[in-house]
Each structure stands twice: as structure tokens, then as C-alpha cells.
Amino acid sequence: MAAIAFKKLQNGSDIRGVALEGIEGQPVNLTEEAVTTIAKAFGAWLSKKTGKDAGQLKVAIGRDSRISGPALLAAAAKGLCTAGVSVTDCGLASTPAMFMTLVTDGFSFDGSIMITASHLPFNRNGMKFFVASGGLEKSDIAEILALAEAGDFLTPQTPGKMDACDFISVYAKGLVEKIRAASGSEKPLEGFHIVVDAGNGGGGFFVDKVLAPLGADASGSQFLEPDGSFPNHIPNPEDKTAMESIRGAVLANHADLGIIFDTDVDRAGAVDKNGREINRNRIIALISAILLHEHPGTAIVTDSITSSGLKTFIEEKGGIHHRFKRGYKNVINEAIRLNREGTDCQVAIETSGHGALKENYFLDDGAYLIAKILVQMARLKKEGKTIDELIADLQEPLEAKEYRMKILAEDFKEYGNRLIEALKEYAAKQPGWQVEPNNYEGIRVKFAQGDGDGWFLLRLSLHDPIIPLNIESNAQGGVKHIAGKLYPFVAQYEEIDSACLQEEVQG
Structure with a gap:
């Protein structure tokens, strides 16, 4: 067998x-053997x-609706139990x-594992790890994988014990209690018709375990049954x-209201x-409006591609818009840093749609984000x-488009960073180009x-x-105009496949 x-x-x-x-072209590399070994490494x-011996540790494991989920959960449990760690199988669950x-x-768990690959295709899967202080960092994962690769594990004579728990019901009950407490009513959603689309992921529980106890009519909800082949659409x-x-x-x-979750409900x-989508900039605006009412002047940390209109919206409501890097761990860690x-x-x-309060x-909990909206x-x-009135004055761009240009160079990070640094110098010399100073x-x-x-x-x-x-414009034809300004620079780089940008400019 080939080395992992x-x-x-x-x-x-x-x-x-x-x-x-x-x-x-996509050979299996996240095998049951690999997951077992990684779980052993997590235990170590x-x-x-x-500072606890393995026999004192307790770890909870859950999974989303993916086809490979049950087998990989069993493989992770096997690895932990072999290492002497006691395991609770939480079955179908959400990452939060x-x-x-x-x-x-x-x-009283010491750690937890979620078997999920979020919205990725049916053949993918993965693992997320938690301790009480939050999700593990990139450096922690690297350390665990180094332990897995070394394979130097102690195997105690007494394996860990295994039991099961329907924790998603416990979690849902907690959401119901929070919503009741915040609204001051046993059935605050009585009279509301709310539909859920779980996309056959793990979010179907929200209908019977959250909306129904709160009094909502959830008839018309769809794709609530877990099905890891995602036969209707990707949950995303x-x-x-x-x-x-x-x-x-x-x-x-x-x-x-309509609610949609991704596969693992984070x-x-x-x-x-009225059928208007509340996602991307609009869901950020909505939660910002709610939180700025509760916490006047608070800072809102977002990723880098948020619109100019969103910045204006937040600032006009008295908030601080802190635009940061993409990546849910990046924005979360930046928010924690600001508070500190x-x-x-x-x-x-x-x-x-990753939102962490x-x-x-x-x-980052999609169900909790929705709970605040409810x-x-x-x-x-x-x-x-009604809820849509909170974001009625959000200025939205007339045009917005994203181009994903492949980097053909072997060391793609070095090549990409070199291009960006050169563009910074180039942009500073171009008339009418206003380079954002606070950009991360x-x-x-x-x-x-x-x-x-x-x-x-870029x-x-x-x-x-x-x-x-990403290009955004408030003018008809503005995206093409801006693309035309940038294309001559990008076209110089032979290791960038800029055909999509060329098509925009010349089309």
C-alpha cells in the first residue's frame, strides 16, 4: 500500500x-486508514x-450527510479508541x-471532531477539530499531521470506551431557549411562515427542532432529508x-422568510x-444593522471583497467597517485581536455566509446567525x-463580477505575489487609480x-x-471599463491564464 x-x-x-x-483524475487520498491515523495523532x-493521559480524554465526533461520513466517523473513532481515548458518536450533526x-x-469533552468538507462535491470529505477555546489553527493541524506521518503512537492495553449521543437535539434546544429568552415569548414565531432549504445537507433539523417549537409554519420546506449525493443542488x-x-x-x-444552510451548517x-436574496453583502448588512442597534459603534470585521456600499451602510449606522483578509479563521482571529x-x-x-458573533x-454558526435574524x-x-426594511438603504453596485485566473507557474504563490507587488508599483503611477491604503x-x-x-x-x-x-461598478459598462484598465498589465504575465479577462475586455 502506498504511503499516505x-x-x-x-x-x-x-x-x-x-x-x-x-x-x-481524483484518486482517493482521504482513506479510512488515513483518518484512523490522523485521529490517533489528534489524541496524542x-x-x-x-496534560492528561489518553485514558482520561473524551472526544466527541460528528459528521454531515456525506456518503463517506459514516465510514470515516467509524475510522476516526477506531483511531481514538485504539489510542485509549473515550469517544462519543454524535452521528449526524453540524460543525457548530x-x-x-x-x-x-x-x-465534559476535551476535544471534538467534525467529519465534513462543507459545500465541496460528493466525493470529498474532511475533518475539523475543536478544543474549548475554539477551532484549531493552521499550525495545530500541521503539528497533528507531523505526528500522523511519524506514526510513533503508544497503544495502551485498555482501549477507549465508545458511546453515542443525539447532540444535535441538545444543540437545537439551546437555540430555542436563546430565541425565547431574547424575544420574551414561548412561541415568538407564531404567525410567521418560514421555509428552509437544507440542500440534503445537515441542516434539516432546523425545521422540527427549532422552528416548530417556536411556533412557525415551516410547510413548503425542502430537501431536508440527509443525502450526501446532493441530488437537488449543492448546499451552499x-x-x-x-x-x-x-x-x-x-x-x-x-x-x-426563506433560510438556506450549507452542508455542515456553519x-x-x-x-x-419579496424573493430578494439576503446573502453576501446583504446578510452582512442585515446582521450589522441588528448588532449596531444592540451595540452602538461596534466594529464589523469582513473579508476583503465586500462592497463600497456596505462600508457606507455600516458607517452611516455609526459602526466601524474593518475590511480584512478572506478566510473565516482570518476574520475571526482579527475580530478577537481587535477586542483584545x-x-x-x-x-x-x-x-x-460564515458569520461568527x-x-x-x-x-461561525449559520444556525445562530439565523437565530439572531428570527x-x-x-x-x-x-x-x-419586516426584516427587509433594515437593509432598504443599502447601496448595491449596478455591476459586479469575479474572474478566477489560473496561475500556471510551478511555484504559484511566489509568482502570484510577485505580480501583485509589481501591480502596486504600477498602480501608484497611473492617473485616476486610487489605491486603498488600508488593505490587508x-x-x-x-x-x-x-x-x-x-x-x-486582485x-x-x-x-x-x-x-x-473582483470588479464592482455603479455605472453601466463600468466593469468592462475597469477590466480594460487592468488587462494590459496582467497580459504581460505569461504564466497567468487571463483569457476570461481578455474575453470581458474584447467581447
Whole structure:
């Protein structure tokens, strides 16, 4: 059997790999053997971090609806038990729920694992790890994989014990209690018609375990049954097909709100009663409006591709917009840093739908994000208002587009960073190019009204050999105008596949 390339399974602060055959050119590398060994390594790492012997450790494991989930959960449990660690099988769960196993009264776990690959295709899977202080960092994952590669594990004579727990019900009950407490009502959603689209991921529990106890009519909800082949659409609030699916359900059922989750429920999006999507900049604006009412002047940390209109929206409501790097761990860690240094920051949120609130352990939790919106809906109803009114004055761009240009160079990070540094020098010399001074990722350049009336952001992808380019404009034809300004520079770089940008400019 070929040696396992453990280090290649790292994807930032997660483990990701191909778990099933079925797609040509994608051989399985996240095998049951690999997961067993990584779980053993996590046990060893956890023992070192806590100072406890393996026999004293307890770890909870959950999974999303992926086809490979049960087998990989069993493989992880086997690895931990072999190492002497006791395991609780939480079965079908959400990523946020698996963190909550560590901080919920009545439970005493030392760590937890979620078997998930978020919105990736059916053949992929992965592992996320938690301790009570939060999700593991990139450096922690590297350390665990180094232990797995070394394979130097002690095997105690007494294996760890195994039991099971329906923790998603415990987690859902906690959400219900929070919503009731915040709204001051046993059934605050009575009279509301709310539909959920779980995309056959792990979010189907929200209907029976959260909405029903709160009094909502959830008829018309769809794709609630777990099915890791994702037969209807990818569970992803950023996916056009997925958003059109929940939009259609809202309009067909004349619902007050539509909710959509990603596969492991750490991200969410919504649709208002008029069929307007509440995702990307709009969901950031909505949670910002709610939190700025509760915490005037708070800072809102977002990823780098948020719109100029969102910045204006936050600032006009008295908040501070702190635009940072992409990556949910990046925005979360930046929000934690701001609080530590004395700046109140209540939320870290990406346009992808990853939203982490200070009041909820800075855990990116799609269900909790929706819970905040539901509480606000109940409050607004008493005033004769609806949730969409909170973001009615958000200025949205007339045009917005993303181009994902492949980097063909072998050392793609070095090549991409060299291009970006050269562009910074180039941009500084171009008339009418206004380089954003407080930018933490790539280069962001603004253009005045009459000269594109918008901006571009060129950055290096977090993990892939790609340079994404985002362009936004408030003028008809503005995206093409701005693309035309940038294309001659990018075209000089032979190791960049800029055909998509060329097509925009010349089309």
C-alpha cells in the first residue's frame, strides 16, 4: 500500500481530501486508514496540550450527510479508541454543534471532531477539530499531521470506551431557549411562515427542532432529508442554483422568510418575503444593522471583497467597517485581536455566509446567525415592520463580477505575489487609480465617477493556484471599463491564464 501523503491533506485549518471514487483524475487520498491515523495523532496532540493521559480524554465526533461520513466517523473513532481515548458518536450533526459539545453544561469533552468538507462535491470529505477555546489553527493541524506521518503512537492495553449521543437535539434546544429568552415569548414565531432549504445537507433539523417549537409554519420546506449525493443542488448560500431554489420556495409558498444552510451548517443565507436574496453583502448588512442597534459603534470585521456600499451602510449606522483578509479563521482571529486591543467588535463575517458573533464564542454558526435574524423578525412584527426594511438603504453596485485566473507557474504563490507587488508599483503611477491604503490582502484600487465608478481587488487565493479578480461598478459598462484598465498589465504575465479577462475586455 502506498504511503499516505498526510501533509497534502491540510487545507488551512482543516483536513480535506478525496474520500470516494467516481470522478476521473481524483484518486482517493482521504482513506479510512488515513483518518484512523490522523485521529490517533489528534489524541496524542490533545494529551500533550491538556496534560492528561489518553485514558482520561473524551472526544466527541460528528459528521454531515456525506456518503463517506459514516465510514470515516467509524475510522476516526477506531483511531481514538485504539489510542485509549473515550469517544462519543454524535452521528449526524453540524460543525457548530460539535464545538458546542465542549462548552455545554452537562458535557465534559476535551476535544471534538467534525467529519465534513462543507459545500465541496460528493466525493470529498474532511475533518475539523475543536478544543474549548475554539477551532484549531493552521499550525495545530500541521503539528497533528507531523505526528500522523511519524506514526510513533503508544497503544495502551485498555482501549477507549465508545458511546453515542443525539447532540444535535441538545444543540437545537439551546437555540430555542436563546430565541425565547431574547424575544420574551414561548412561541415568538407564531404567525410567521418560514421555509428552509437544507440542500440534503445537515441542516434539516432546523425545521422540527427549532422552528416548530417556536411556533412557525415551516410547510413548503425542502430537501431536508440527509443525502450526501446532493441530488437537488449543492448546499451552499453562494451557489446561484441553491439560492434560486430557496427563492422559488419562498415565492411559491408566500413565505415571510426563506433560510438556506450549507452542508455542515456553519454558513447561512436567506431570502426575504419579496424573493430578494439576503446573502453576501446583504446578510452582512442585515446582521450589522441588528448588532449596531444592540451595540452602538461596534466594529464589523469582513473579508476583503465586500462592497463600497456596505462600508457606507455600516458607517452611516455609526459602526466601524474593518475590511480584512478572506478566510473565516482570518476574520475571526482579527475580530478577537481587535477586542483584545480594546476595540469592541461584535461580529466577524465573510461574504460566503460564515458569520461568527462575540456573544457566541466567535463560532461561525449559520444556525445562530439565523437565530439572531428570527429574534429581530419577532421584534419588528410588534412595530408593524419586516426584516427587509433594515437593509432598504443599502447601496448595491449596478455591476459586479469575479474572474478566477489560473496561475500556471510551478511555484504559484511566489509568482502570484510577485505580480501583485509589481501591480502596486504600477498602480501608484497611473492617473485616476486610487489605491486603498488600508488593505490587508492583494491590492484594491478605486476609480472615480465617469472613469469606471467602482473598484477592483486582485488577490492570491488562499490555497489554490488562482488569482481571483473582483470588479464592482455603479455605472453601466463600468466593469468592462475597469477590466480594460487592468488587462494590459496582467497580459504581460505569461504564466497567468487571463483569457476570461481578455474575453470581458474584447467581447
